[in-house]
Amino acid sequence: MNLSLSLNPKFYLEKIRPTNFRNLDNSVIELHPLLTIFKGPNGHGKTNILESVYFLMQGKSFRKNAEISQILSMNSDVAKVRLEGRFVDHEKVHTTHLEFLLSKELGEKKRYSFDGKAEAQLRKFPVVLIQPQSSYIFFSASEERRHWVDEALENTDINFRKIFRKFEKIKFYKYQLIKKSMVSGSSWKNPEINSQLNFLNQELSVVTKYITDSRNDLVQKLIPSFARIFGELFADNLQIKLEWQSLFNKKNQSEIFEIYQAKRELEWSKKKLLVGPHLDDLIIQSKQGSFTQNASMGQQKMAFLSLQFSLLDLFLGNPELHDPILLLDDISSEFDGIRWKNLIEYLRSYPIQMMITTARDSADFLPLKASNFKIIYLNDGRVTNST
Numbered sequence: 001m002n003l004s005l006s007l008n009p010k011f012y013l014e015k016i017r018p019t020n021f022r023n024l025d026n027s028v029i030e031l032h033p034l035l036t037i038f039k040g041p042n043g044h045g046k047t048n049i050l051e052s053v054y055f056l057m058q059g060k061s062f063r064k065n066a067e068i069s070q071i072l073s074m075n076s077d078v079a080k081v082r083l084e085g086r087f088v089d090h091e092k093v094h095t096t097h098l099e100f101l102l103s104k105e106l107g108e109k110k111r112y113s114f115d116g117k118a119e120a121q122l123r124k125f126p127v128v129l130i131q132p133q134s135s136y137i138f139f140s141a142s143e144e145r146r147h148w149v150d151e152a153l154e155n156t157d158i159n160f161r162k163i164f165r166k167f168e169k170i171k172f173y174k175y176q177l178i179k180k181s182m183v184s185g186s187s188w189k190n191p192e193i194n195s196q197l198n199f200l201n202q203e204l205s206v207v208t209k210y211i212t213d214s215r216n217d218l219v220q221k222l223i224p225s226f227a228r229i230f231g232e233l234f235a236d237n238l239q240i241k242l243e244w245q246s247l248f249n250k251k252n253q254s255e256i257f258e259i260y261q262a263k264r265e266l267e268w269s270k271k272k273l274l275v276g277p278h279l280d281d282l283i284i285q286s287k288q289g290s291f292t293q294n295a296s297m298g299q300q301k302m303a304f305l306s307l308q309f310s311l312l313d314l315f316l317g318n319p320e321l322h323d324p325i326l327l328l329d330d331i332s333s334e335f336d337g338i339r340w341k342n343l344i345e346y347l348r349s350y351p352i353q354m355m356i357t358t359a360r361d362s363a364d365f366l367p368l369k370a371s372n373f374k375i376i377y378l379n380d381g382r383v384t385n386s387t
């Protein structure tokens, strides 16, 4: 029995009032502290509501190229977009207010206030957004998977960000060195180049060790919860395991240095950096081989969600990190009825606020107790009914 069910989350948005925000009606939307489900046909404003929540919490849209002029309702006669919110953070109520004025003469003017007082900078609150394309993107390239891991680390370890920037700088210098020699035709054995290269590889091995250890450390922490959550959601005996794939795993600094040094000649002839943390990968193995490559769309979605939830599990236990609001946009399409029910059941156990958009039938939510969630029906940007 999970006691958190009867408690409100530490952080939640009570209500939001968008004004002239895309196709949304200018009225207050009251949210459930735990789970609000937005239901309605395609193109009626479900994602717009999530976008408004994201905007108020992050000061920006999650949509690409979302200028204020595009967000401003096409039906509005004043050039003003406004978002007002009321939220609860550790039992204290706050109000937040963001406004954009657009004019031909002055361009875009932004105003923000927190608890009724004007402030220059918007206060940001964490939001985790999952969209239908998120899992597709994640499985499409190793770069995306590295980015997923690195972003999680950057959010939890200030040193990681610094060291990662340093790594990128050294990598850049090393690449410049190779390029310069390409032009001049110098060999890597040229004493001056050789000593620069040794120095850069030495520096690289220091940051590579930190980056690899941090990534491995995170992946190790995710392994058990990932497997458990995937099993619960997917209800299948498909056993999968996360793994950080890297040449540098369990290597000490001088071994890492040797790995870099051994590649000098080949890197010189190929004019490319052939080893480094920029080539490592987060992979998912199953008994049937590489899950990363063979899984179906539905399996990939489940795996991606399981990964996100296992990361959330890790964050929720950390008192130094602020609990996020979770936004799940239209993720139900690849799931069959049972998996969708499993997912909703699973989400109930989370002590954070969640908002889900779906075109699915409300019958799918029947296993939920009425007090644990709210369904908001949307029609043409307007709330028509809520239960």
Ligand SMILES: Nc1ncnc2c1ncn2[C@@H]1O[C@H](COP(=O)(O)OP(=O)(O)O)[C@@H](O)[C@H]1O
Pocket (backbone or CB within 6 Å): 021, 022, 023, 024, 040, 041, 042, 043, 044, 045, 046, 047, 048, 049, 070, 071, 072, 073, 074, 075, 357
């Ligand atoms: N600036 C705007 N003014 C009015 N309507 C807009 C604006 N921007 C987008 N829309 C409308 O919003 C709708 C899309 O809403 P969206 O939230 O993405 O739908 P869904 O319910 O499928 O998630 C479209 O009908 C689009 O025309």
Ligand SMILES: [Mg+2]
Pocket (backbone or CB within 6 Å): 043, 046, 047, 048, 329, 330, 357
């Ligand atoms: Mg949508």
